[in-house]
Amino acid sequence: MRDMLGRESAVSVPEARERMTRHVIAGEPPSVLTTLDKAYQRILSEDVFSPEDLPGFSRSTVDGFAVTSSDTFGATEGLPAYLNVSHEILMGEEPSFRLLKGTASKIATGGMLPQGADAVVMLEHAQYADGGLIEVLKPVAPRENVISAGEDMKKGEVLLRKGHQLRSQDIAALAGVGIEEVKVYEKPKVSIILTGDEIVPLGRAVRPGQVRDMNSFTLAGLIRKNGGIPVKKGICKDVYEEIRNVVRESLDDSDMVLITGGSSVGTKDMTAEIIEGLGSPGVLFHGVTLKPGKPTIGAVVDGTPVFGLPGHPAAVAVCFEVFILPVLRMLTGREEKEYQGQKRIRVRLARNISSSVGREEHVRIALEERDNELWAVPVLGKSGLIRTLVKADGTIVIPAPVRGLEEGEMVDVVLF
Amino acid sequence: MRDMLGRESAVSVPEARERMTRHVIAGEPPSVLTTLDKAYQRILSEDVFSPEDLPGFSRSTVDGFAVTSSDTFGATEGLPAYLNVSHEILMGEEPSFRLLKGTASKIATGGMLPQGADAVVMLEHAQYADGGLIEVLKPVAPRENVISAGEDMKKGEVLLRKGHQLRSQDIAALAGVGIEEVKVYEKPKVSIILTGDEIVPLGRAVRPGQVRDMNSFTLAGLIRKNGGIPVKKGICKDVYEEIRNVVRESLDDSDMVLITGGSSVGTKDMTAEIIEGLGSPGVLFHGVTLKPGKPTIGAVVDGTPVFGLPGHPAAVAVCFEVFILPVLRMLTGREEKEYQGQKRIRVRLARNISSSVGREEHVRIALEERDNELWAVPVLGKSGLIRTLVKADGTIVIPAPVRGLEEGEMVDVVLF
Numbered sequence: 001m002r003d004m005l006g007r008e009s010a011v012s013v014p015e016a017r018e019r020m021t022r023h024v025i026a027g028e029p030p031s032v033l034t035t036l037d038k039a040y041q042r043i044l045s046e047d048v049f050s051p052e053d054l055p056g057f058s059r060s061t062v063d064g065f066a067v068t069s070s071d072t073f074g075a076t077e078g079l080p081a082y083l084n085v086s087h088e089i090l091m092g093e094e095p096s097f098r099l100l101k102g103t104a105s106k107i108a109t110g111g112m113l114p115q116g117a118d119a120v121v122m123l124e125h126a127q128y129a130d131g132g133l134i135e136v137l138k139p140v141a142p143r144e145n146v147i148s149a150g151e152d153m154k155k156g157e158v159l160l161r162k163g164h165q166l167r168s169q170d171i172a173a174l175a176g177v178g179i180e181e182v183k184v185y186e187k188p189k190v191s192i193i194l195t196g197d198e199i200v201p202l203g204r205a206v207r208p209g210q211v212r213d214m215n216s217f218t219l220a221g222l223i224r225k226n227g228g229i230p231v232k233k234g235i236c237k238d239v240y241e242e243i244r245n246v247v248r249e250s251l252d253d254s255d256m257v258l259i260t261g262g263s264s265v266g267t268k269d270m271t272a273e274i275i276e277g278l279g280s281p282g283v284l285f286h287g288v289t290l291k292p293g294k295p296t297i298g299a300v301v302d303g304t305p306v307f308g309l310p311g312h313p314a315a316v317a318v319c320f321e322v323f324i325l326p327v328l329r330m331l332t333g334r335e336e337k338e339y340q341g342q343k344r345i346r347v348r349l350a351r352n353i354s355s356s357v358g359r360e361e362h363v364r365i366a367l368e369e370r371d372n373e374l375w376a377v378p379v380l381g382k383s384g385l386i387r388t389l390v391k392a393d394g395t396i397v398i399p400a401p402v403r404g405l406e407e408g409e410m411v412d413v414v415l416f
Numbered sequence: 417m418r419d420m421l422g423r424e425s426a427v428s429v430p431e432a433r434e435r436m437t438r439h440v441i442a443g444e445p446p447s448v449l450t451t452l453d454k455a456y457q458r459i460l461s462e463d464v465f466s467p468e469d470l471p472g473f474s475r476s477t478v479d480g481f482a483v484t485s486s487d488t489f490g491a492t493e494g495l496p497a498y499l500n501v502s503h504e505i506l507m508g509e510e511p512s513f514r515l516l517k518g519t520a521s522k523i524a525t526g527g528m529l530p531q532g533a534d535a536v537v538m539l540e541h542a543q544y545a546d547g548g549l550i551e552v553l554k555p556v557a558p559r560e561n562v563i564s565a566g567e568d569m570k571k572g573e574v575l576l577r578k579g580h581q582l583r584s585q586d587i588a589a590l591a592g593v594g595i596e597e598v599k600v601y602e603k604p605k606v607s608i609i610l611t612g613d614e615i616v617p618l619g620r621a622v623r624p625g626q627v628r629d630m631n632s633f634t635l636a637g638l639i640r641k642n643g644g645i646p647v648k649k650g651i652c653k654d655v656y657e658e659i660r661n662v663v664r665e666s667l668d669d670s671d672m673v674l675i676t677g678g679s680s681v682g683t684k685d686m687t688a689e690i691i692e693g694l695g696s697p698g699v700l701f702h703g704v705t706l707k708p709g710k711p712t713i714g715a716v717v718d719g720t721p722v723f724g725l726p727g728h729p730a731a732v733a734v735c736f737e738v739f740i741l742p743v744l745r746m747l748t749g750r751e752e753k754e755y756q757g758q759k760r761i762r763v764r765l766a767r768n769i770s771s772s773v774g775r776e777e778h779v780r781i782a783l784e785e786r787d788n789e790l791w792a793v794p795v796l797g798k799s800g801l802i803r804t805l806v807k808a809d810g811t812i813v814i815p816a817p818v819r820g821l822e823e824g825e826m827v828d829v830v831l832f
Contacts, residue, residue: 056627057625061800090613092612094625152801152803168832169634169805170806172633172634173802175629178622198526199508202452202591208472210508212591214589217452221456224456313592384568387589390586
């Protein structure tokens, strides 16, 4: 839609998002070597192959007796197989002997099978008899109660794929095959520029008419939580040249640029104008059918995403969720599956919520337990109030075509 | 249940858990002051009160004209109210004048209302007329388009509660009222003691019969993820005195002690015996109807929780989830609501799983997309294989009384 002057009016959320992802150039991020103790949640920048077999030898998975399985075939409690216990295998040692037919070796969980042995009889299925013999009461199949050499990982096998985000068990597996360092993607840097003559940094006294910066804290936390590095660029006065210089510098030294505030009429247009002058394609949308967050600016400058965010605290949080997060994820290099996104729960709505058709609404809600069931209670209040975010446990999204939601309806809550 | 020698056999998971929580003495953790940039995800150790009103003055939430609302009552497009624009309010400045009846002041979003003004007419609902006048086309109610002084936070109001885990928006709110440091609980220290003659630390060559430590990496990652500080105490040989000394030292300098491995028959009993000798009540269970994880030892020594964990990688992960995590949460001081636990999704099961009645089974599953739907595919393999954890995306729990699950059934997956 365009207004009478030919300017485009607000675009839909999906359209705005699509324009961003189409123009952002998310090249492969640079790699960096990291040790395992710093690798948690980092994203692999190359496939990792196992340099060796894991385990390197056949191991017992139980406490018992290493045997030749064929020696136990047909054994029962009534007619046990008798085996001569020739050796005891020490943990961490390579058995220096070969197991002969008709003999067994005492072995503990994790012990190395001697040559000639191909299975382990559990302690519970054997009993000692006279003359250094054991009675085996139950047969074992070949490889029963054994982890064979290379059964966990084979040398040369792909252990983990490029783009995978490392979890605790992945790091354990890397350690298990002796890998001490991995190549991961560098985290994307996201510049946060605050604008507004009324904004005062933390630690400075506020005079009447001034307010303290809150948005840089919300944004920095969310950026860090989602795998980026926030770079605070301070607070700009509402002066064209000043803002322009900081935006230009930020385009040079970061992977995404966020400009928040600029709440005065003049500044709103100023932000868009500054972005337009710095590269192409420039502003992709200016105004979106989203509540809160309508005046958001989305832009790409020579491949780098730039957002102009409204100053209201709740609008900043919603814009992060809706626009910034999908772009940030592109920049991290993570191969993400759909279910890996936000934590959601499905609960019952505690009261009617009306919504305008044609506008996607994000409603902050608090979870309340009533009769052993969780209910989503809308947190009322202007989007300029940080308390609406502090009192809330998550948000529900009312899509643009929906007129509203009814009390008692089941809703999906995206948890903070 | 007790065996013929009067020893207790495996206890159920709920019973084992209940014994632990009954005997762990989770006193209030010590507090530490932290600056806001380090406060993310930390847990408040005291209620935080707002030291001032937020905002400190009445602000406009829109671009428009500050007015006396009664001057606009009855205004329509056909019969507008005419007001004389006396001043323009500068951002970040305290207006030096008092708004007179019949006049309006230009104001931007976030601007401070002058004395005498009680509402703001949106730019869209006014138009300029001759002689420095504006026509107001729509009435505004008192406080319309205004955030009043103290509307977001009142001085002395409880901003955040003791036990709350700080999120991005909470830190923003603290910054908003000028709080630069908060008191948070110190993170609980969790000692990790590895035992086993066959275990070799990362960075050392492995000889036949030896394997590298993996469990300390799994545990350290999970401890850190859940708000604790892992303290690796190295690898002990299977020698009573050696293990005993490290456990005793760990009881002194940490809030929880985990002893993993000790896979040889002798050591299993040794761990329990060592714990018994160090304080009361000592071992609370030794063996639990859980798969994997049956040989787990749970103990409390003079208030401090101690676990003896089986050496199998998958069993370690399950024991963490089932036993260690609930205790760790008690130690963090976090007031937790049920929904804040693990991330879960509900999907369809891709094949039958059989399970023994009387045993809680934790089955590792991978998520696979088929026809636009996610399915849970069990990851087969012995619990001694780390690959079963690496290939998996989460676990499903089959409670003790259930015989098994059927293909196509909806199941809850706890995601890693």
